[in-house]
Amino acid sequence: MTEKLRVSSVYIVMAIICVIVMFPLLLAVILPLQASDELAGTLSPLIKFNGDYSKIDYIAQYPTLDNFKELLLYTPDFYRVFWNSFLITGSILLFQTLAAIPAAWAFARFKFKGRKLLFDIYIIFMLIPFQVTMLSQYLVIDCMKLMNTRLAVILPAIFSTFPVFLIYRGFADIPRDVADSARIDGANEWQVLRYIGLPLGRSGILACVVLSFLDLWNMVEQPLTFLKNKRLYPLSLYLPMLGADSGAILLSAAIVTLIPAVFVFVIGQEELEQGIIASALKE
Amino acid sequence: MTNKVFSKRKLGYLPFLLPSLAGVLIFTFLPFADSLRRSFCTAVTGDFVGVNNYKAVFSNEAFRLAVKNTAKFVGICLPLLISVSFLAAYALSRLKYIRLIKSVLLFPLAVPTAALVLVWQILFSDTGYINNILTSHGHSAVSFLGSSASFRVLVGSYIWKNLGYTVLLWLTGIMSVSTAVIDAAKVDGANDRQILFRIILPELKPTLYTITIISFLNSFKVFREAYLVAGAYPDRHIYLLQHLFNNWFVNMDLDKMAAAAVIVFAVILGAIVLLRKAWDKEEQL
Incomplete structure (x- = not known):
């Protein structure tokens, strides 16, 4: 009986924690469904400072999709920014993979001189925060005359070392004999990678794609540094620029920004969890 | 057999490695080596000035403030996140239906910072929703983004974002402890506490090592929340190294940036090496 009581009290505590964690997201979902005069009670105190505090109506009086209509029909800017985000995230994902x-195949399958040292260097640069390499990357990009272009954000990110590390974990688990036997049957190394490495390392690659997507969709530091032209900004920088004045648009744009991330999270959760666990395993 | 395959093509790895290696060399490694050289020179003329840049950085007031805040942030967040997530994972490890709980805790990881900027402002502004609740209950309003309270808000947002990640890692570690050993201890009359401290915790040292490193590195990403919600010059209690780098960049203080980048790099590298050594030593015992 006491065991039962303990288990249910743990469930209750966990439920409370979950509610707290989801609370900001709940607000993000319910607020854009409110009509502008109702939303004003939440937003105008942030702008006008007339002594009022922000209120939140948890149940909208007249739920409406007007804010989304306004965003999708009368805010052409939004499409351009969405396209920026899509282009930047998509091309980085494709080419970095x-x-x-x-x-990763080279590190997992070959033994060459300096392999260990080189891999350590890859790991260290994976662990270094962007601010440390910000100046050096800027100098290269400036030298290539790429400042203020999308390529300035895309190119350095393609050669992030994190994907190499994560995919390597998947390849390293492939038994040697399996790959070697294919070599003996006459396959060259590219064919071994294609017909044995890719299928067997699939979960590592998917994990990497999911984790990278979530991080790239939320990219702030790199575009902030390398893009001066606000027309090139991705969603992650454009939304905060709108500010509370255009709160209704911002809130509905935030939902549209969330949708791809939630979609990837839901279909890729298994891979995401594996990726997190794999990224944590010691080399 | 293996040897034969390898010796046949000694350089066989090169075509596989080359695209990535070339990119890493061009965009990260060589330029970083170059900024190491620059940290000893003036930005404009490139004259050698010895450690002058380093002296300038260390005596810079903003740098000291940023180092202090960043160190304080890491010093509070790491132990807090690690212990809270362990408690949560330990509790979860004894429950049956945890899939949904895991998903919920992990979810903030997927949420782009920008999507919640306005929600954070609605909650934490001086005239925001939390102050609405506080004042209507007779408390006085708190300036969550404009006083020392901003530091706690930032710590909270870090825990919110990273709890799921860390719980997941702990959970994997706890689940991997052999149930046979635990059952044997139970038969010998060990209680839950003894099992936790004598069996489970000692087995989790490798997990602790990786969680520490990953949490440390993620702690730099709170810049996204801090910058997008509170701007380039936030309250002085949350002015972090990341803000400083960003502002030096905007002002093109390149020589200071080079020196500060080298300092931060050295500190992080040192921390990684130390942690690894401490961990390897444990391993041998």
Whole structure:
């Protein structure tokens, strides 16, 4: 009986924690569904400072999709920014995976001189925060005359070392004999990668894509540093620029920004968890 | 057999590694080496000035403030996150239905910072919702973003974002402790507390090592919340190294940036090496 009581009290505590964690997201979902005069009670105290405090109506009086209509029909800017985000995230994801898969294969399958040292360097640069390499990356990009272009954000990110590390974890688990036997049957190393590495390392690659997507969709530091032209900004910088004055638009744009991330989170949760666990394993 | 395959193509790895390696060299490694050199030179003329840049950085008031805040932030957040997440994971490890709880805790990781900027402002502004609740209950309003309270808000947002990640890692570690050993201890009459302290915790040292490193590195990402909600010059209690780098960059203080980047790099590298050494030593015992 006491055991039962203890278990249910743990469930209750966990439920409370979950409610707290989800609370800001709940607000993000319910607020954009409110009509502008109702929303004014929440937003105008942030702008006008007339002694009022922000109120929140948890149940909208007249739930409406007007804010989304306004965003999607009368805010052409939003499409451009969404396209920026999509282009930046998509091209980084594609090319970093293409560069990382063979590199991870080289680290997992070959024994060469300096392999250990080189891999350590990869790990260290994976762990270094952006601010430390910010200046050096800027100098290269400036030298290539790429400042203030999307490529300035895309190129350095393609060669992030994190994907190499994560995909390597997947490849390292493939038994040697399996790959070697394919070599003996006459396959060259690229074919071994294609027909054995890719299928068996699939979960590592997917994990990397999911984790990278979530991070890239939320990219702040790099575009802030390398893009001066606000027309090139991705969603992660454009939304905060709107400010509370255009709160209704901001809130509905936030939901549209959330949708791809939630979608990837839901379909990729298994891979995401594996990726987190794999990224934590010691080399 | 293996040897034969390898010796045949000694340089066989190169085409696989080259695209990535070239990119890393061009965009990260070589430029970083270059900024190491620059940290000893003036920004404009490139004359060698010895450790002058370092002296300038260390005597810079903003740098000291940023180092102090960043160190304080890391010093409070790491132990807090690690212990809270362990308690949560330990509790979860004894429950049956944890899938949904895990998903909920992990979810903030997927939420772009920008999507919640306005929600944070609604909650924490001087005229925001939390102050509405506080004042209507007779308390006085708190300036959550403009006083020392901002530091606690930032710590809270860090825990909110990273709790799921860390709980998941702890949970994997706890689940991997052999149930046979635990059952044997139970048969010998060990109680829950003894099992936790004598069996489970000692087994989790590798997990602790990785959680510490990952939490440390994620602690730099709170800049996103701090910058997007409170701007380039937030309250002085949450002015972090990341703000400083960003502002030096905007003002093109490149020589100071180079020196500060080298200092931060050295500190982080030192911390990683020390942690690894401490951990390897434990391993041998």
